[in-house]
Amino acid sequence: MSVKVQIQKKFGSAKRQHFDLDVRFSTPSGVTVLFGPSGCGKTTVLQCIAGLVAPDSGWIAIGEEFFYDSARNLDHPTQFRRVGYVFQDLALFPHMSVASNVGFGIRVNGMEKRRMVGNALERFRIGRLAHHRPAEISGGERQRVALARALVTHPRLLLLDEPFSALDDELKQGIIADLKEWLKDNVVPVLFVTHDREEARTLGERVLLLKDGRIAGEGAVEEAIQPWKVSA
Amino acid sequence: MNWQALALTARLASLVSLILMLVGVPIALWVAYSQRRWKFFAESVVALPIVLPPTVLGFYVLVALGSDTSFGRWFQQVTGRPLAFTFTGLVIASVLFSLPFAVHPMVAGFRSVDSKLLAAARTLGAGKFKVYSQIVLPLSWPSLLTGLVLSFAHTVGEFGVVLMVGGNISGITRTLSIDIYDQVEALNYHSANVTALMLLIFSYLLLCLVYGLNQKLVLWGTR
Numbered sequence: 130m131s132v133k134v135q136i137q138k139k140f141g142s143a144k145r146q147h148f149d150l151d152v153r154f155s156t157p158s159g160v161t162v163l164f165g166p167s168g169c170g171k172t173t174v175l176q177c178i179a180g181l182v183a184p185d186s187g188w189i190a191i192g193e194e195f196f197y198d199s200a201r202n203l204d205h206p207t208q209f210r211r212v213g214y215v216f217q218d219l220a221l222f223p224h225m226s227v228a229s230n231v232g233f234g235i236r237v238n239g240m241e242k243r244r245m246v247g248n249a250l251e252r253f254r255i256g257r258l259a260h261h262r263p264a265e266i267s268g269g270e271r272q273r274v275a276l277a278r279a280l281v282t283h284p285r286l287l288l289l290d291e292p293f294s295a296l297d298d299e300l301k302q303g304i305i306a307d308l309k310e311w312l313k314d315n316v317v318p319v320l321f322v323t324h325d326r327e328e329a330r331t332l333g334e335r336v337l338l339l340k341d342g343r344i345a346g347e348g349a350v351e352e353a354i355q356p357w358k359v360s361a
Numbered sequence: 362m363n364w365q366a367l368a369l370t371a372r373l374a375s376l377v378s379l380i381l382m383l384v385g386v387p388i389a390l391w392v393a394y395s396q397r398r399w400k401f402f403a404e405s406v407v408a409l410p411i412v413l414p415p416t417v418l419g420f421y422v423l424v425a426l427g428s429d430t431s432f433g434r435w436f437q438q439v440t441g442r443p444l445a446f447t448f449t450g451l452v453i454a455s456v457l458f459s460l461p462f463a464v465h466p467m468v469a470g471f472r473s474v475d476s477k478l479l480a481a482a483r484t485l486g487a488g489k490f491k492v493y494s495q496i497v498l499p500l501s502w503p504s505l506l507t508g509l510v511l512s513f514a515h516t517v518g519e520f521g522v523v524l525m526v527g528g529n530i531s532g533i534t535r536t537l538s539i540d541i542y543d544q545v546e547a548l549n550y551h552s553a554n555v556t557a558l559m560l561l562i563f564s565y566l567l568l569c570l571v572y573g574l575n576q577k578l579v580l581w582g583t584r
Contacts, residue, residue: 181480207483220481224499233495234485282485 131157132286132318136177136187136197140342150174150184150319150342160312160319162333162350170342171322172217175288178320179214180207190286191318213284215292219275221263227274234282249281253307276304280311287319293328305332331349362555365532366540373448373535373536374516378456381512382505384456386535389467389508390493401419408465410458419525422454426526440443446528454526463512471497503574510574517560 136152150170163171178183178189180196188198196205221230232246250256253273258266263274270291279287293301309332312319323329329336330350338346392404410418417550425446427433436444444450474497482492498505520538527534529543537556 154418179480179484181483207480208486208488210484211486212484214481214484216477216481218477220477222473222478222481222496233482233487236486 130192130318131155132176133190136184136189138184150339152344154337154344156318158316158318159334160321160332162329162336163320163339164329164336165339169339171339172290175290175320175322179212179288180205180210201265211285213279213287214303215275215279215289217291217294219271221271223263226260226262227255230274231278231281245281249277253277269296272296272304276308283334285317287317289321291322363540366535370517370536373451374453374513376452377459377516378509378513380456381459382509385463385467386507389464389471393468393471408461411461415521416525418458419522422457423526426450446530446534448533451523451527451534455519458519458522459512460517461501462515463508466504466507466511470501474500488496503577507571507574510567514564520550
């Protein structure tokens with residue numbers, strides 16, 4: 130299933146950006162890295178896809194289903210898009226246990242919900258933390274909770290907004306390995322925002338280079354990341 | 362000490378606080394999260410009792426509850442008794458008068474909830490009701506409690522509105538603040554002092570509770 134995006138958005142004077150967002154790209158299943166310097170519009174692209182921010186015009190589709198199409202006045206609310214989103218600061222619910230965080234998006238109740246939560250916790254090696262609050266666990270463990278929470282609902286698209294930026298290399302590699310393992314069993318398109326080349330190389334399969342709100346180039350990770358031999 | 366007035370005041374304040382919790386939460390959620398441009402008109406209406414002289418509000422409520430209005434006539438037809446100078450009329454007037462004292466702390470609490478948490482909940486498929494009931498309300502409980510305490514304390518201390526809408530009927534509309542006024546009018550300073558001192562200590566303790574809760578809210582936000 131592919132993600133197709135063609136959106137435009139003016140940032141306005143409040144954002145102090147000297148450019149407007151105007152991106153067009155199409156990516157297949159697998160991990161696509163949205164790479165670029167801070168403030169180039171990477172997060173806004175993810176927010177538009179998730180429905181958290183409305184573009185001014187354009188369209189967004191996963192497979193044949195359109196989430197947003199300004200020409201048809203179509204704009205599916207975020208909660209109906211089934212898009213998994215892992216935020217940079219994770220946004221775990223501080224008043225809920227790890228298990229409740231992971232189970233928040235599951236629509237079934239009772240035994241089935243407990244089974245799904247249990248499986249997700251085991252899969253990301255956080256089963257022993259089920260009853261802890263986010264404030265009581267480490268940064269790496271919180272990262273695993275955020276991933277499990279986003280993936281347990283089997284989203285049609287996974288958006289990762291620099292979720293590993295606060296972790297040391299060892300932790301990062303372990304979590305990325307678990308995520309890759311999950312992606313082997315669950316083939317979904319992943320858009321992974323980062324400005325860390327090593328992260329991009331470890332997890333990504335292809336790269337979209339974003340600069341000043343526009344796609345400045347794209348390519349396979351190995352040929353594109355170092356040095357930047359992106360096809361403009 | 363007028364125990365009848367104390368019991369009446371406690372009943373009035375409890376009922377008003379409870380109603381304000383039920384009415385105030387949806388209003389506060391709307392004020393906190395609505396994107397409507399004309400929202401400030403509604404916000405101003407909610408805040409009006411803060412700046413309006415109690416006699417002005419009391420006068421208009423008295424007129425609105427009277428048998429000259431369709432609402433007053435309708436109520437009298439349904440219940441067989443008028444609203445003005447009754448305990449029910451007093452409750453309605455007090456709810457209107459204390460509305461901003463319940464709503465404003467709630468709005469502040471709801472706005473202080475990290476918007477990323479709301480966004481995360483929405484990406485996980487939560488609609489407005491689930492976002493509000495499972496994320497916003499649990500995370501802003503100190504503000505809810507502050508709204509509850511302030512509206513209770515404000516209702517206990519009401520004077521002008523109570524006098525205008527309820528008059529001074531023993532056992533029906535004579536609250537503690539009216540009773541103090543009565544005692545002073547009768548030059549019974551000792552009795553007035555006992556009641557006034559009790560209200561002073563009560564109000565101070567409630568404010569300590571409010572500021573203590575606010576401190577807890579700040580600490581909660583930094584965790």
